[in-house]
Amino acid sequence: AQSVAQPEDQVNVAEGNPLTVKCTYSVSGNPYLFWYVQYPNRGLQFLLKYITGDNLVKGSYGFEAEFNKSQTSFHLKKPSALVSDSALYFCAVRDNNAGNMLTFGGGTRLMVKP
Amino acid sequence: SQTIHQWPATLVQPVGSPLSLECTVEGTSNPNLYWYRQAAGRGLQLLFYSVGIGQISSEVPQNLSASRPQDRQFILSSKKLLLSDSGFYLCAWSDQGASGYTFGSGTRLTVV
Numbered sequence: 001a002q003s004v005a006q007p008e009d010q011v012n013v014a015e016g017n018p019l020t021v022k023c024t025y026s027v028s029g030n031p032y033l034f035w036y037v038q039y040p041n042r043g044l045q046f047l048l049k050y051i052t053g054d055n056l057v058k059g060s061y062g063f064e065a066e067f068n069k070s071q072t073s074f075h076l077k078k079p080s081a082l083v084s085d086s087a088l089y090f091c092a093v094r095d096n097n098a099g100n101m102l103t104f105g106g107g108t109r110l111m112v113k114p
Numbered sequence: 115s116q117t118i119h120q121w122p123a124t125l126v127q128p129v130g131s132p133l134s135l136e137c138t139v140e141g142t143s144n145p146n147l148y149w150y151r152q153a154a155g156r157g158l159q160l161l162f163y164s165v166g167i168g169q170i171s172s173e174v175p176q177n178l179s180a181s182r183p184q185d186r187q188f189i190l191s192s193k194k195l196l197l198s199d200s201g202f203y204l205c206a207w208s209d210q211g212a213s214g215y216t217f218g219s220g221t222r223l224t225v226v
Contacts, residue, residue, distance in 0.1 A: 049212075107157055
């Protein structure tokens with residue numbers, strides 16, 4: 001079975017400060033990992049993914065995520081937060097040996113204050 | 115390029131009325147299709163998924179049903195809506211590779 005946890009319901013940061021949104025996962029095989037962002041009353045938008053290769057993945061809007069196999073984590077980061085980054089963020093995992101189903105975390109609301 | 119269309123964007127329906135939400139995908143064939151519900155702007159609840167025409171898997175027992183009459187069409191239905199069916203409904207598709215899901219823009223359903 002595969003699972004993913006986002007331990008923080010909400011993350012508050014000041015504009016211009018670095019941000020981190022945490023994600024940990026559990027799979028029996030090798031993970032495919034994803035981050036999505038959702039703005040109010042909109043569908044989820046793809047930010048970035050890790051399949052294989054470099055542990056640091058760069059994505060849209062200046063976001064990046066680091067795959068850490070030993071800690072089974074895939075934290076989302078951005079060096080300098082913008083007010084417009086305020087949204088709901090979802091981490092998702094797929095076991096590459098278990099079909100195409102993604103398992104989503106519960107979501108973390110990011111609030112960036114001016 | 116592939117696109118996903120979901121409609122309507124918003125819907126207000128009385129209790130006991132029927133429901134039909136439609137989702138179509140363009141630019142791909144044999145997609146995996148998914149219906150999710152999101153309550154109160156938080157977590158996603160997988161309702162149904164389909165790996166092919168006429169093949170529907172239900173994840174939770176509920177007042178809803180899904181159908182896939184064509185390869186790239188996925189319909190969410192109810193014969194009689196309940197107040198608890200209110201929420202934000204999202205359709206998504208994926209291919210057989212490692213590209214993850216692409217989501218539609220969502221339908222805000224309010225049952226009154």
